[in-house]
Amino acid sequence: DTAIDWAQVRADFPLLTRQVHGKQLIYFDSANTGQKPESVIAAVDDFYRHHNANVSRAVHALGTEATDAYEGARNKLAKFLNVRGDELVLCSGTTFALNLVAYSWALPRLQPGDAIVLTRMEHHANIVPWQLVAQRTGATIKVAELNERGELDLPQLYSLLTAEVKLLSLTHVSNVLGTVNPVREICREARKRGIVTAVDGSQAAPHRALDISAIGCDFYAITGHKMSGPTGTGALWARREHLAAMPPFIGGGEMIKEVRFEGTVFNDPPHKFEAGTPNIAGFIGLGAAVDYLSALGMHHVEAREQALLAHATEELSKVEGLRIFGRPADKAAVISFLVEGAHAHDLATLLDLEGVAIRSGHHCAHPLMQHFGVPATCRASLAFYNTHDEVEAFVAALRKVRKLLA
Numbered sequence: 001d002t003a004i005d006w007a008q009v010r011a012d013f014p015l016l017t018r019q020v021h022g023k024q025l026i027y028f029d030s031a032n033t034g035q036k037p038e039s040v041i042a043a044v045d046d047f048y049r050h051h052n053a054n055v056s057r058a059v060h061a062l063g064t065e066a067t068d069a070y071e072g073a074r075n076k077l078a079k080f081l082n083v084r085g086d087e088l089v090l091c092s093g094t095t096f097a098l099n100l101v102a103y104s105w106a107l108p109r110l111q112p113g114d115a116i117v118l119t120r121m122e123h124h125a126n127i128v129p130w131q132l133v134a135q136r137t138g139a140t141i142k143v144a145e146l147n148e149r150g151e152l153d154l155p156q157l158y159s160l161l162t163a164e165v166k167l168l169s170l171t172h173v174s175n176v177l178g179t180v181n182p183v184r185e186i187c188r189e190a191r192k193r194g195i196v197t198a199v200d201g202s203q204a205a206p207h208r209a210l211d212i213s214a215i216g217c218d219f220y221a222i223t224g225h226k227m228s229g230p231t232g233t234g235a236l237w238a239r240r241e242h243l244a245a246m247p248p249f250i251g252g253g254e255m256i257k258e259v260r261f262e263g264t265v266f267n268d269p270p271h272k273f274e275a276g277t278p279n280i281a282g283f284i285g286l287g288a289a290v291d292y293l294s295a296l297g298m299h300h301v302e303a304r305e306q307a308l309l310a311h312a313t314e315e316l317s318k319v320e321g322l323r324i325f326g327r328p329a330d331k332a333a334v335i336s337f338l339v340e341g342a343h344a345h346d347l348a349t350l351l352d353l354e355g356v357a358i359r360s361g362h363h364c365a366h367p368l369m370q371h372f373g374v375p376a377t378c379r380a381s382l383a384f385y386n387t388h389d390e391v392e393a394f395v396a397a398l399r400k401v402r403k404l405l406a
């Protein structure tokens with residue numbers, strides 16, 4: 001993608017200039033958490049330096065500034081996702097967002113005999129909350145499986161969508177395989193059958209232009225720290241009718257209109273779900289991240305990452321004994337792999353000494369590891385701020401450390 005000066009873009013990320021173990025850092029762990037541009041760091045710094053106050057409580061100037069900036073960030077994020085601001089609950093991340101659906105939507109509704117459908121490629125954050133709900137309600141969980149390319153087996157998935165299924169919750173993009181699921185088509189099929197849908201967008205929002213309204217889901221969860229924003233920020237988008245019908249998950253200040261010991265009147269959504277002092281500076285930082293990504297253009301981000309992915313896949317495929325997990329037709333820039341005769345953690349540890357940061361382990365996806373029959377994989381995940389030179393240096397380092405392990 002030549003429309004953008006990617007060297008200039010990379011220079012916006014101060015951390016990427018550092019060294020580790022005396023080597024220039026190559027950060028290939030963006031699916032775990034993304035690095036932050038100067039503008040995001042500056043926005044957080046500016047808030048604490050010049051505007052710090054609590055939101056929605058004080059009439060003084062700083063209180064108004066903080067509230068305006070926080071609500072401004074909500075509106076920026078809403079625009080970025082093509083949804084309404086009053087349908088966007090700000091929270092600490094996808095984990096909280098999915099738990100909010102589990103506890104406020106599912107727990108009061110599900111009964112013995114009901115079923116929840118999940119997929120084999122879910123992150124634990126989209127499995128464990130449903131298990132907790134299933135235990136309490138007597139509902140059961142059914143699992144959609146994968147084909148040999150690491151894509152959802154759609155006919156099998158649709159065969160699971162029977163009358164007792166009340167909810168389908170699935171990831172938009174796999175954090176392990178990079179598989180991009182056709183969520184629009186899947187949500188349409190679920191909706192036809194009256195099944196409510198929740199989509200985990202943790203790994204989609206950082207990499208693709210998102211139009212949540214066009215997906216046709218009921219709930220969509222995102223996490224800010226993977227999309228150039230601060231940690232502890234995220235959001236749940238939900239259809240207005242769900243937010244209106246759902247009881248609050250956490251009680252406290254900010255989420256009420258009037259509190260009496262005889263009973264409390266809750267605030268309107270989304271505030272009803274935002275008890276207590278939020279991560280104000282974090283969301284202002286996330287607003288700056290959204291500005292940054294919007295200025296770049298998500299179609300440019302996607303094209304850049306696809307070029308890096310193609311390059312990395314080609315180079316890795318030449319490494320003898322290296323197996324890449326999943327070959328989906330539509331894939332984000334995440335590559336899980338193993339090298340014959342080498343443990344994932346040993347590879348990652350030796351690569352770290354070469355300055356290369358990749359993740360090794362189960363990637364919070366035990367059921368997917370069970371599917372492949374391995375305890376762990378190595379995962380290189382790329383972002384638009386990475387370079388083709390880094391791809392080459394990574395593969396050269398991999399060849400070197402592999403010899404040490406052989």
Ligand code: PMP
Nearest residue numbers: 093094095123125175200202223
């Ligand atoms: N779902 C997926 C697909 C993820 O990759 C992650 C983060 N690894 C999460 C959920 C959880 O996100 P968070 O920890 O930010 O809540």
